[in-house]
Amino acid sequence: MHGLKPGDRRVRVRRPHARYFRYEAPGLFVAKPSADEPSGPLGHALATARHALFGRPLSSEEEAHERLPKWKALAVFSSDVMSSVAYATEAILFTLLAAGTEIFGYLMPISLLIVGLLILVTFSYRQTIRAYPGGGGSYIVAHANLGTMAGLVAAAALLCDYVLTVAVSVSSGVWMMASAVPALLPLSVPIIIGSILMVMAVNLRGLRESGTIFAGPTYLFIGLMLVMIVTGLVRVLAGDTPQVTGAIPAAVPVEAFGLLLFLRAFADGCSAMTGTEAVANGVPAFKPVEWVNARTTMLVMSIMLGVMFLGTSYLAGVSGAIPATNQAILAQVALATFGSTPLYYLLVAATMGILILAAQTSFADFPRVASILAKDGFMPRRFAFRGERLAFNAGIVALALIAIAVIIPFGGRVEALIPLYAIGVFVSFTLSQAGMVRHWFVARGMGWRRSALINGLGAAATGVVAVIFAVAKFSHGAWIVIVVIPILVAAMLFVRREYARHEAALAVRPDVVIARPHRSQRVIVAATAVDRAVVQAVQAGHTMVDEVDVVHVAVDPEEGERFRDQIMRQLPGVHVAIVESPYRTLVRPLIRYLEVIHDEDPEAVIIVLLPEHLEAHWWDRLLYNQNAGEIRRALVGREHIVVLDVPYRRELPEAA
């Protein structure tokens, strides 16, 4: 390959080294995996370790294989919804407790109301899945049918709730675990944070592995819950109703019973429904035919949720469960039903497992929504960028960190997080279904009236619930979400405006053919000393013009003369200008000097070469003044000046 004639460039470009690239066409190279591998033994070892932890890199073409069969999809998309039976009943009772245990009879009516709402929403979303086989997240549907603002409000609401899903689910899982092993209670917060980081790591591996990892615990949980409900019902029918013992009732501020308390209990119970939209968001992850499989999965999921939620609430009511400081409601019911048997501990473990994994739903959807927003320019572009394993790394890491930041101030207490929860989901439910109504009126396909009616009912119901949430839970924490959503929307609009302005400022008119520069030019090196960085810049200058000027700002006249002598001795043919600065400033006199040079010949382009020492350590910032940066900021953007930074690295990585 070597030994070609120096001038024969075309030939060289067409024969690149085959080690790193596949040569496809003139000037078109496709990188092989080897091109992404770091060189050097340390870099190689690190890459090997990363691949062991997160799997080998996947090329973009491998995406199609990352689809999920229904049974895996159910696990990935339903762990949130399913697991909420672990805290929804408790959330209702916790609120009712304020008016005394006498009113616990309202538990079943409230639960039935919620299941009714669930049925409505499920059928409503089945319409969405059919209409948006490419993924019908609330943002997409609201954006397409109701406009940008509605879309962004839906997106912001969803993003908030994804964060809260992670916070509530993992906190609840650790609370469940501590119900069985009280010694762990003081360690709750560190365990919660560790669990979130674990889920994050699993997600950085990519989607396919996630499905495999999460299927086991999900099905174990569903199975054990059904066994518990059946066992409990049989015992009730046999006259041996399970009775809760050993619960230490929680102390809560006393309130009189009234409509507001009832609505708050209902609102808190609606946390059971968060995550219902997950399947609709994730349609493209299903195997073909995607929308059919997604609809089936959604229906199965809602039925299972309804059964488990009603069963748990019923058993909690008959067994005398009460919100306690030492045991979660579900743990009380399970203990009363199974007794202190291995089955009890297995159910606690499975609940804990599915709750921690429930965060997975958010880890699947938050990055997906963020990437859609990023592609539309509403979020920083890095959220749209997929990592080696085809996962949206930025979104995954951001979700984990924000969730941890939310958990810490609340100390990981589920009952403190619940009032913030679900409001975002119902806002996005409402906008999404309202958008669907509009969709049907515009599309008018087969059976559009029926679809529009279903979606309209769904939108009306969830809209009313969202208003109930805002009113009933406002002072209990919902205000935080109500404040954050508009801030997020504003931030997203700001991001898009910034991108648009940036693009407009940089845009080259597409019809213009840009000619080569023809103006005369001067090349000036701004030097603080005669060192290798300056020599490199002078050499670079010589590739542009025959005669390079070096300008030096001297605070001390003698030092200026020494500089001139050294340049004239060591870099013959370079012209030196010394600018003495009696007021000890360095930047502005240099700029004024360049302005003077420009004024003398306004037609010429001045190319300013700035030798720059590349920072090797963080402390270099303290040791060296960043004059180059200041000069650059002052000069860049002037019409007649082109600034070129010439970075120099102290230690040569190869030659050293």
Next chain:
Amino acid sequence: MHGLKPGDRRVRVRRPHARYFRYEAPGLFVAKPSADEPSGPLGHALATARHALFGRPLSSEEEAHERLPKWKALAVFSSDVMSSVAYATEAILFTLLAAGTEIFGYLMPISLLIVGLLILVTFSYRQTIRAYPGGGGSYIVAHANLGTMAGLVAAAALLCDYVLTVAVSVSSGVWMMASAVPALLPLSVPIIIGSILMVMAVNLRGLRESGTIFAGPTYLFIGLMLVMIVTGLVRVLAGDTPQVTGAIPAAVPVEAFGLLLFLRAFADGCSAMTGTEAVANGVPAFKPVEWVNARTTMLVMSIMLGVMFLGTSYLAGVSGAIPATNQAILAQVALATFGSTPLYYLLVAATMGILILAAQTSFADFPRVASILAKDGFMPRRFAFRGERLAFNAGIVALALIAIAVIIPFGGRVEALIPLYAIGVFVSFTLSQAGMVRHWFVARGMGWRRSALINGLGAAATGVVAVIFAVAKFSHGAWIVIVVIPILVAAMLFVRREYARHEAALAVRPDVVIARPHRSQRVIVAATAVDRAVVQAVQAGHTMVDEVDVVHVAVDPEEGERFRDQIMRQLPGVHVAIVESPYRTLVRPLIRYLEVIHDEDPEAVIIVLLPEHLEAHWWDRLLYNQNAGEIRRALVGREHIVVLDVPYRRELPEAA
């Protein structure tokens, strides 16, 4: 001036615009003040405001006028030492209080011991001033005579104590003020911080104004103190001994009286002597003959300190003053002597004033010591750089910020800061005087034996005191200083090593004549899109070679083809290479491509142009990936590659 022939460069350089520069010789321009003025109405307004606050810029030649007459020098350099009478007596009593008021009789013996030590140190430093008319700070003397390590230990100790001087003096001043106006006590910390920032601002104006501002309060304080002492003595002689009333005694942990407690009381009282070395450090600020004026000033200062300190201690003893929660000792004595007269309030005000101004001594010396260390390469260079007003701005600002950082955790309580105080001063006293002994043995000028004896006695005495400090006050806070000093020394050695390594790595051998580059070269623009920044880089590339290559890493093959088409259409004659990256990485495939290019012709230099969007806002960091920086870090320093950043600014400051 315009209209010259384009090639006629020499002529243009020799006739710069007279608006900004004085033309001295071929290629030598001296900046006028106008060259430092910002352009534009906003910049001009800001500069005017800055000059109003901090004074007009001073050129380096104006330095000689910044010398101080003796009476001003006394105010500038003595406020620290003088003001310590406000807290030294209180510090002794506070420590003695632990063993009960019965042992307050030790106050006078301890005070006399301290004055004895003061006399010894004063005469010792008079030798130093004579031997080092250029400024005989502890660092200079110890460094010159005992070596680098001794010098750095002395310097680190001094820097610590300058910080503590600011903290103790200002805290004590505010405590004095709150003694007379109790309502201010809860606001102590904000008032302390505000006062430090005020002193900082005064110092940024430069030294001369400082002398003028500080002379008044200093002489007012000295005068009032003498009036108080004389009044008190007359009343004692007249049988009308002043009696303290209304003091609420402070509660302290009880200790048995013993040698350690006595030594601690003595050590705390030695805080009176901090600042004694200020005059020796500041000799060059005196008017000529500098060393003679400095010696006189030093003697006057010590005599006044001795008189005021002994007078205060005596009156505190006879009047029954006791450390209190509501009143400083000096305030008690003044109230007992003067009664609640205007004279009392005037003394409180003057004490408060001189204490806050005492910080001035540190603001005069800390930046001076820091600048000497910076010139020797032991501290970041910016500490050696003087601002517009000939003040060492970096040192002034650093001192203010560090002092504030020390005050906050101690809540501005003087008695908590005192145990940390003075140990640094006595360490540097000892090293400085030991260095002087060695100096006399080497120099052997007239009367060297007597000088060596005086310095030897001083070194021995202060050395013993320093050991007493370390032992007696160790657990009361002195350990902090004992830990910080070696850390500072290590940091200073590290800084010098870094500068030395940096210089060695960048050094050009002074005997080498560097020839022009003669290797063949390729110019490659790394582009992510076809935008103005890329067009600018291509144009810059055309100034170097006829044929410019553009390389583009494409994650999506279609996007790559669009890129190629657009370049070929809009930038004819530019050669395009597309590198497809199926694994979605951008940086490493580009680097591998450049390596391939290099391997094909190892003799050629590859000039890589990196178009860069200059960040306009802090949020640009979130919105745009900094790939250019990553590519630069990976490429710079390779032997055959020269990297040139081509920054582009979105908004043109002039053309927009």
